[in-house]
Amino acid sequence: MKNLMNIKSQKQIADHIYEMVLEGDITSSMKTPGQFVHVRVSDSTEHVLRRPISIADINHEQSQFTIVYRAEGAGTRKMSALRTGDSLDILSPLGNGYPLEKNEHVLIVGGGIGVPPLYELSKQLNRLGVKTTHVLGFNSKKDVFYEEKFRTLGETHVATADGSCGTEGFVTDVIGDLKDDFDLFYACGPKVMLKVLSETMDLDGYISLEERMGCGFGVCYACVCETARGDYIKLCTEGPVFRKGEIVL
Amino acid sequence: MNSERLKISLPGLDLKNPVMPASGCFSFGEEFSNLYDLTQLGAIMIKAATHEPRIGNPTPRVAETSSGMLNAIGLQNPGVDHIIRHELKYLESYDVPVIANVAGTAIEDYKIVADKISKAGNVKALELNISCPNVKEGGIQFGTDPDTARRLTSEVKEVSEVPVYVKLSPNVTDITAMAKSVADVADGLTMINTLVGMRLGRDGRPVISNITGGLSGPAIKPVSLNMIYQVRQHLPDIPIIGMGGVADVDDILDYISVGADAVAVGTMNFTNPYICPELIQELDERVEEMGLNHLHDIKGRAYKTLQGSGF
Known part of the structure; x- marks a missing residue:
C-alpha cells in the first residue's frame, strides 16, 4: 500500500x-x-x-x-x-471510485478542486462509448483549470461565481439551461454544491465527498459521514463516492 | 523477530518486544493485518470499548498541528458485545496479546465493559480509559480527581479477570498525585493520554467541531517524558507503558530511559502505517549495537545517571 x-x-x-x-x-x-x-x-x-x-x-x-x-x-x-x-x-x-455504467449520455459536474477526478472518469466513460457533458464551476477566471482537457472529451461549460469566465453564477445556473436528456450525473465538489445538485435535479447520480482525514484506510474514524439511516460510516473506505441520497449532505 | 533482548514481562503480558500500537490509532487491528503480520507486535491496544455503541462526534474530527494532531473522535465504537463477537474474534487468529481499552460514562458502565471484555481469551489486560478529553461525560473527569480515579479502578479490579492498567491524563496539575492515588489498586499505568488543545481556522473559529481536541504526536513527547520521569521517582516498581509521539528508535530509548517498561506508538501509525514492525526491527539492531544484554539495561538511566549510579 x-x-x-x-x-x-x-x-x-x-x-x-x-x-x-x-x-x-x-x-x-x-x-x-x-x-x-x-x-x-x-x-x-x-x-x-x-x-x-x-x-x-x-x-x-x-x-x-x-x-x-x-x-x-x-x-x-x-x-x-x-x-x-x-x-x-x-x-x-x-477508496472506492465511481461505478462505470454504460449509459447513453451523462452529466459530469465539478466544483473547484473537485474537478480533477472527473477527468479520469470522463476519459473512461468515453472509452465505454458514453457521451459526456461537463459543467465545471470555479470562483473566478484565475481558478479555472482543465477546461480544454474536458473539451476534448465532450461538451464543456464553465461557470464562475464572479462571471470572469463562462457563465456568471454556479454550476446549477448552467445546468438549468441544458436541454439534453441525461441518464445519470456524476459530481465532485463542495458539499453545498452536491447538496443543491442532489436536491434540485430529478436525476440519479454519484457524488464524491471530501472530509478531513487521518489514516486514509479505515482506522482512525476521522472522516465519517452521516448516512440516510442515521449512522456514521467512514468516507475513506466506504466512499469517497456514494450514490445520491445515501449520505446526509 | 524473536529476540531475548527485547522480551518484557508485565502483569498479564508476556511481550515479545516492548512495542505496541496505542489505542485509537489502530482500530481493532483488521486493517493493519492487511499490511503486515500482527504477530510481530508486542501487543495491541484496541480502540476503546463502551457498553453501548457510540456514534462519536460530528466532523471535522481531526486537525493537524505542528508535529502533532488534534482529534475529537468521541469514542465511536460498536459497543462491547459487538467487539467481543466480531473484532476480538478476528484477532484470535493472531498470537498477540490484546490490551482492551475500557471507557464509560459512569462507574457501572466501566464495570459492565470490564467484566465482559476481560473474559475474552485474547484480552490479557485492560487499559482503563479515565482520560478521554473528547466525551462530555465520563472519561476525563475520572482522570482528574485522584479519589474518583482510585474508586473506579478498585471497582473495575473487582470484576476484571485480567490485570488493569490505568491510562493517566496529562490534563492535571499534579500527575504524581494521580499516579500515587491509583498505584496500589492498579496493576500498571499507561501514560499519557492526549493533551487538550485547540486549533483555529482562517475564519477565526475552532477547526474541530467539538471545539477542543486531544493533542498527540511528536509535539507531546517532552510532556510525556517528564511525566513518566516524575511518576517514576515516586513509584519505582509500578509497570508503565509510555506513549506520546514515538516516531523512531531514539524515542523508544528515551521512554525506557525515563523509566517506562514498554512503549506504545500512536499518531505515527497514520503517518507511516508500517512504523511498528519497522521500529521493532530497528530497536533490536540498536540494542545489539549498544552492546546491551537487554533493553531494560538502560531503564531509568535518565535519573540513575543523576543519582550517580555511573551508568
Whole structure:
C-alpha cells in the first residue's frame, strides 16, 4: 500500500493549483476513477497527517498518474516546491471510485478542486462509448483549470461565481439551461454544491465527498459521514463516492 | 523477530518486544493485518470499548498541528458485545496479546465493559480509559480527581479477570498525585493520554467541531517524558507503558530511559502505517549495537545517571 513515487513533472496550472505527474509500479493497481492517494508531504515529523488527493489521470502504458491539488496550507505548499526527480511517499490506491455504467449520455459536474477526478472518469466513460457533458464551476477566471482537457472529451461549460469566465453564477445556473436528456450525473465538489445538485435535479447520480482525514484506510474514524439511516460510516473506505441520497449532505 | 533482548514481562503480558500500537490509532487491528503480520507486535491496544455503541462526534474530527494532531473522535465504537463477537474474534487468529481499552460514562458502565471484555481469551489486560478529553461525560473527569480515579479502578479490579492498567491524563496539575492515588489498586499505568488543545481556522473559529481536541504526536513527547520521569521517582516498581509521539528508535530509548517498561506508538501509525514492525526491527539492531544484554539495561538511566549510579 505504501509506495515511493518518482515525480516526473510538476507545474502550476491555476491560482494555488498544481498538477503533479508521478511514476511508479503502483499505477497498475489504479483502475477505478474517483480513488485517491494519501500523500506524506515530507519525511520529517512536522506534518504527521497525510493529504488525501484524488487521482486525475491514469496512464497505464507509462506507469504514470496525475494528481491535481490546491496548495493552501503549509503542507501542500511544501509539496508544491517538489521538483522533477524528487520522490513522494504515497498510500495508494485508496477508496472506492465511481461505478462505470454504460449509459447513453451523462452529466459530469465539478466544483473547484473537485474537478480533477472527473477527468479520469470522463476519459473512461468515453472509452465505454458514453457521451459526456461537463459543467465545471470555479470562483473566478484565475481558478479555472482543465477546461480544454474536458473539451476534448465532450461538451464543456464553465461557470464562475464572479462571471470572469463562462457563465456568471454556479454550476446549477448552467445546468438549468441544458436541454439534453441525461441518464445519470456524476459530481465532485463542495458539499453545498452536491447538496443543491442532489436536491434540485430529478436525476440519479454519484457524488464524491471530501472530509478531513487521518489514516486514509479505515482506522482512525476521522472522516465519517452521516448516512440516510442515521449512522456514521467512514468516507475513506466506504466512499469517497456514494450514490445520491445515501449520505446526509 | 524473536529476540531475548527485547522480551518484557508485565502483569498479564508476556511481550515479545516492548512495542505496541496505542489505542485509537489502530482500530481493532483488521486493517493493519492487511499490511503486515500482527504477530510481530508486542501487543495491541484496541480502540476503546463502551457498553453501548457510540456514534462519536460530528466532523471535522481531526486537525493537524505542528508535529502533532488534534482529534475529537468521541469514542465511536460498536459497543462491547459487538467487539467481543466480531473484532476480538478476528484477532484470535493472531498470537498477540490484546490490551482492551475500557471507557464509560459512569462507574457501572466501566464495570459492565470490564467484566465482559476481560473474559475474552485474547484480552490479557485492560487499559482503563479515565482520560478521554473528547466525551462530555465520563472519561476525563475520572482522570482528574485522584479519589474518583482510585474508586473506579478498585471497582473495575473487582470484576476484571485480567490485570488493569490505568491510562493517566496529562490534563492535571499534579500527575504524581494521580499516579500515587491509583498505584496500589492498579496493576500498571499507561501514560499519557492526549493533551487538550485547540486549533483555529482562517475564519477565526475552532477547526474541530467539538471545539477542543486531544493533542498527540511528536509535539507531546517532552510532556510525556517528564511525566513518566516524575511518576517514576515516586513509584519505582509500578509497570508503565509510555506513549506520546514515538516516531523512531531514539524515542523508544528515551521512554525506557525515563523509566517506562514498554512503549506504545500512536499518531505515527497514520503517518507511516508500517512504523511498528519497522521500529521493532530497528530497536533490536540498536540494542545489539549498544552492546546491551537487554533493553531494560538502560531503564531509568535518565535519573540513575543523576543519582550517580555511573551508568
